[in-house]
Amino acid sequence: MMSPQEMATRIGSGLLSFPVTHFDADQAFAPAPYREHCAWLLEHDVAGLFAAGGTGEFFSLKPAEVAQVVAEAASETAGRVPVVAGCGYGTAIATDIAQQAEKAGADGLLLLPPYLMVPGQDGLAAHIEAVCRSTSLGVIVYNRDNAVVDEDTLARLCERNPNLVGYKDGVGDVELMMRIYCKLGDRLTYIGGLPTAETFAPAYLEMGVTTYSSAIFNFMPQWAVNFYRAVRARDKATIVRELNEFVLPYIALRNRGRGYAVSIVKAGCDLIGRPAGPLRPPLTGLNSEELAELAALIQRANAKVSVAA
Numbered sequence: 022m023m024s025p026q027e028m029a030t031r032i033g034s035g036l037l038s039f040p041v042t043h044f045d046a047d048q049a050f051a052p053a054p055y056r057e058h059c060a061w062l063l064e065h066d067v068a069g070l071f072a073a074g075g076t077g078e079f080f081s082l083k084p085a086e087v088a089q090v091v092a093e094a095a096s097e098t099a100g101r102v103p104v105v106a107g108c109g110y111g112t113a114i115a116t117d118i119a120q121q122a123e124k125a126g127a128d129g130l131l132l133l134p135p136y137l138m139v140p141g142q143d144g145l146a147a148h149i150e151a152v153c154r155s156t157s158l159g160v161i162v163y164n165r166d167n168a169v170v171d172e173d174t175l176a177r178l179c180e181r182n183p184n185l186v187g188y189k190d191g192v193g194d195v196e197l198m199m200r201i202y203c204k205l206g207d208r209l210t211y212i213g214g215l216p217t218a219e220t221f222a223p224a225y226l227e228m229g230v231t232t233y234s235s236a237i238f239n240f241m242p243q244w245a246v247n248f249y250r251a252v253r254a255r256d257k258a259t260i261v262r263e264l265n266e267f268v269l270p271y272i273a274l275r276n277r278g279r280g281y282a283v284s285i286v287k288a289g290c291d292l293i294g295r296p297a298g299p300l301r302p303p304l305t306g307l308n309s310e311e312l313a314e315l316a317a318l319i320q321r322a323n324a325k326v327s328v329a330a
Contacts (some may be wrong), residue, residue, distance in 0.1 A: 025159030028069075028103045028129045029186035033210035033231050035068030036249040038238045039076040041287055042090055044298035050086050051298055052093045058239075058295060059097045065242040068232060069103045070094055074131055076236045076286055079107035081301035084114060088121040095126030105161065109133035112148050116155035129159040131189065134168035142174045153182035160184055163214060165191030172200040179208055189214040190230070193221070202229045216282045217275070219245075219268050222252045223260055236282070237271070239297075240289030244322050267322045274314055280304045285315065292316050 023031070040062060043055040059070060072094035073079050073087045082090065091106040098104050106122035108115050108130040119130055132152055140148065145168055153160050162178075162185065164170060169192055170178070179185050188205075189212040190198055202211065206229075213225045213233030222233050231253075238245040244267070251259040275281045280303065288307045290297045292315060300306055307315065 022123075022126070023103055023128045023159075025129065025157075025184040025186045028105070028159040029161075029210040031103050032069040032105070032129075032187070032212070035066060035232060036238065036246055037069045037071060037212065037232055037234045038062050038067045038242070039071045039074045039234045039236055040094070041239050041283070041290060041297045042073060042077040042082065044301065046299070048299055048301055050082075050089055052089070054297070055090065056093050056097045058290075058297065059094055061295070062238065062242055063098065063101060065238075066246045067102060067238070067242075069105055070098055071105045071107070071131055071234065072127070073107040074105075074234070075107070075133065076234075076239070076283055077107065078283060078301060078304070079109065079133060081304070082107075084110075084118050084121065087118055088125045091122050091127050092125040095128075103128040105129040105131050107131055107133060108152065110136045112151050115148070115152050119152050119156040119158065119160075123156050123158050127158060129161060129187070130156065131161045131163055133163050134166045137167075139167040142171060145170050146174050146178055149178055149185070150182060153178070153185050157184065159186040161187030161189055161210075161212065163189045163191055165189075165214065169197075171197065172204040175201060175209075176204055179205060186210060187212060189234070190225070191215055195224075195228070198225070198228050198230075217268060217272055219248055219252075220264065220272065222249070223255070223257075226252060226255075236286045237289070239286050240293050240295070241319065241322060263322075267318055270318055271315075274307075274311060274318070277311065278305065278307070281307070288312055288315055289319065292319055 043051040073090040106127040191214040211230040218233035
């Protein structure tokens, strides 16, 4: 198991993959195809694997299933890159998930927002601190939805919790991002977490956000790596071309249905011949017309589509 600081340094050095979670026809977790998928992703240049994250349908998994998914990812990864486990819900559940993820072989935690409530800064701080103190793993706070900490709260948490090592932005508030970076600097590793992260990556790089979570990596890993390299090289011509030819049309398609941020990724896996199984309710899949449009986008991006839409 990596130290929190080593985990944070390593994930900040390259592109991050958030694999989908594979289910069988009865919607039970399917370990074998999940591991096969992780092995394929690891053939590409990736800095970290986030198991049972948002793209991995964390919100539909039982806490015990989160540990199962993490264990399979950790076993397949075998220390080559950090494995970061999804973690969340209320504090009691989140601390239990954190401890079980540590036992399952995770190197870190991505702390998603607590369920339902919209707490104030003191409540959020108590929640985050309880998770940090429940484990020796490095913790990454995911700022989004009902869990948005400000720079002062984050600074106090960092003072008291050395294993709080990462901040993932899913809000898109540029001023808040700059206030956090100016206050905390290199104390944290910063991750872009807006959907679809490729759209915001060039701007966020200028704010100290050296990496981001790529859901597209699931079905076009080499394209995702090439785009990330263009971002880090500040290759504006390549970035704009790929945004126009793939990312922006992909986002327009994703925005047609609620929950499509995950649905479109599993559809992409199906289209390249690496199916991940069904979605769990309440998510729904793309219709036939949308699948055909996605297939055309993937083809234009020079990825092989082996299943007819």
